[in-house]
Amino acid sequence: MEHFEALIVGAGPAGSFAAELLARRGVKVALFDGRPEGEPKACGGGVTAKALKAWPHLLNAVGRTVDELEMYSPSGKRLHLKLKEPFAIYSRIAFDSYLRDRARAAGAEVFAAKISARGIKRTENGWMLKEVAGASDAEWSGEMLVGADGAGSSVARMLAGPLPPSEMEVAFGYRAPLPESGESPTVVAFLPGWIGYAWAFPRLDHISFGIATTQEAFEHQPLDKLLWDFMLGYYRQREDPRAKLWASRKTDRDRDQRIKAKLGSSAERYAARIPGLNDKTWDARRVCGEGWALLGDAAGFADPVTGEGIYYALRSAELFAESFLAQTPLDYEGRWRQDFGRDLKRASQMRRRFYGNFWGAPFTERMIEFARGHRGIKRVLGDLVAGEQGYVDLKKKLARSALRPV
Numbered sequence: 001m002e003h004f005e006a007l008i009v010g011a012g013p014a015g016s017f018a019a020e021l022l023a024r025r026g027v028k029v030a031l032f033d034g035r036p037e038g039e040p041k042a043c044g045g046g047v048t049a050k051a052l053k054a055w056p057h058l059l060n061a062v063g064r065t066v067d068e069l070e071m072y073s074p075s076g077k078r079l080h081l082k083l084k085e086p087f088a089i090y091s092r093i094a095f096d097s098y099l100r101d102r103a104r105a106a107g108a109e110v111f112a113a114k115i116s117a118r119g120i121k122r123t124e125n126g127w128m129l130k131e132v133a134g135a136s137d138a139e140w141s142g143e144m145l146v147g148a149d150g151a152g153s154s155v156a157r158m159l160a161g162p163l164p165p166s167e168m169e170v171a172f173g174y175r176a177p178l179p180e181s182g183e184s185p186t187v188v189a190f191l192p193g194w195i196g197y198a199w200a201f202p203r204l205d206h207i208s209f210g211i212a213t214t215q216e217a218f219e220h221q222p223l224d225k226l227l228w229d230f231m232l233g234y235y236r237q238r239e240d241p242r243a244k245l246w247a248s249r250k251t252d253r254d255r256d257q258r259i260k261a262k263l264g265s266s267a268e269r270y271a272a273r274i275p276g277l278n279d280k281t282w283d284a285r286r287v288c289g290e291g292w293a294l295l296g297d298a299a300g301f302a303d304p305v306t307g308e309g310i311y312y313a314l315r316s317a318e319l320f321a322e323s324f325l326a327q328t329p330l331d332y333e334g335r336w337r338q339d340f341g342r343d344l345k346r347a348s349q350m351r352r353r354f355y356g357n358f359w360g361a362p363f364t365e366r367m368i369e370f371a372r373g374h375r376g377i378k379r380v381l382g383d384l385v386a387g388e389q390g391y392v393d394l395k396k397k398l399a400r401s402a403l404r405p406v
């Protein structure tokens, strides 16, 4: 049986980055992933400017950068945002393989194995892992167990306890072909009458469409219909720039039928959960203990307003690696709280208001309306998209911008 200093379950962004950082400093690392070859993690693949600045090597992964964004209010008002700094959109197969290859090149041993809680045993000097229902009866032992196995983490359930379904967001969507001609803009549209937003993230060879909403608000049929309307509107606008995003009475029925038929035969559906912790859970939940730690989605680290999790996956990996390498692994708990914990907790507190009403209309409607007429508010919104504007001082920044002359 091979012995390792760190056993990392899950080779998504969190697990692979932690493996790379540890292996590069000579730690003997085993990195496990049970995902079948070629199956992508369900994800929009959007990586903020803040993340690209923190880890510029991410730009070497095959993807595309975007410096313009179309935003729509729930009633369909459009706001064109020219971003100060671009963000990137990746296919998750390309992004995850890139990070995993870096971990391997740094010296981590990568195993294609699914490790569930049933296959994990605590021993006198650490842990023993076994592939459950695997092709081999291989076993691995190690001192530190790291759960980086995503939103449905069985390692987290075992070590930190289960999260209630109300603390999960739902995201689903379709991978669909790029339009035959014209530009493919990146779009974020707040949903009419629902909590959450729809996105269109064009990648090199397809578009990722999706909707993110809360578990409580999720109703499959009407939301799926809404997403189809959104996709239809997106392609309709490529053929006729004056067309509305959401269906209107004047639409060309033949054209819509044609677009629908094409999408019906080509779009591939995907769905998954994203953690969306309540503000009290941030205080109560511990993500590390003697001989173990949780990273990324497994720890619950995603923005409860937007569902963005890649930045937090990478940052938590970095903070954990720093703590481990300093031989104070338990310091990880204090480090993530100090670094981004306050902001994520603030986001949880804001979620209801963000998707609630403000001056007699949805807050998101007002936000887009104000940003259309006010350069300062537009700038704050741009910074929010770039990941540079946190939630802790968002209200103050918006109020201050609103008071400045247009």
Ligand SMILES: Cc1cc2nc3c(=O)[nH]c(=O)nc-3n(C[C@H](O)[C@H](O)[C@H](O)COP(=O)(O)OP(=O)(O)OC[C@H]3O[C@@H](n4cnc5c(N)ncnc54)[C@H](O)[C@@H]3O)c2cc1C
Binding pocket: 009, 010, 011, 012, 013, 014, 015, 032, 033, 034, 035, 041, 042, 043, 044, 045, 046, 047, 113, 114, 115, 116, 148, 149, 150, 151, 153, 154, 171, 172, 173, 210, 271, 272, 273, 274, 295, 296, 297, 298, 301, 302, 307, 308, 309, 310, 311, 313
């Ligand atoms: C539809 C959707 C759209 C999203 N869009 C965005 C976006 O545009 N931008 C953004 O920042 N975030 C987005 N997110 C969130 C983002 O996908 C996650 O926050 C991010 O992937 C978390 O990284 P991670 O490494 O913690 O977990 P994951 O990326 O989930 O990686 C976990 C890995 O663990 C492996 N694994 C799981 N169980 C086991 C096991 N038992 N044994 C071995 N391996 C296992 C999995 O195969 C996987 O490779 C989206 C999420 C969804 C669902």
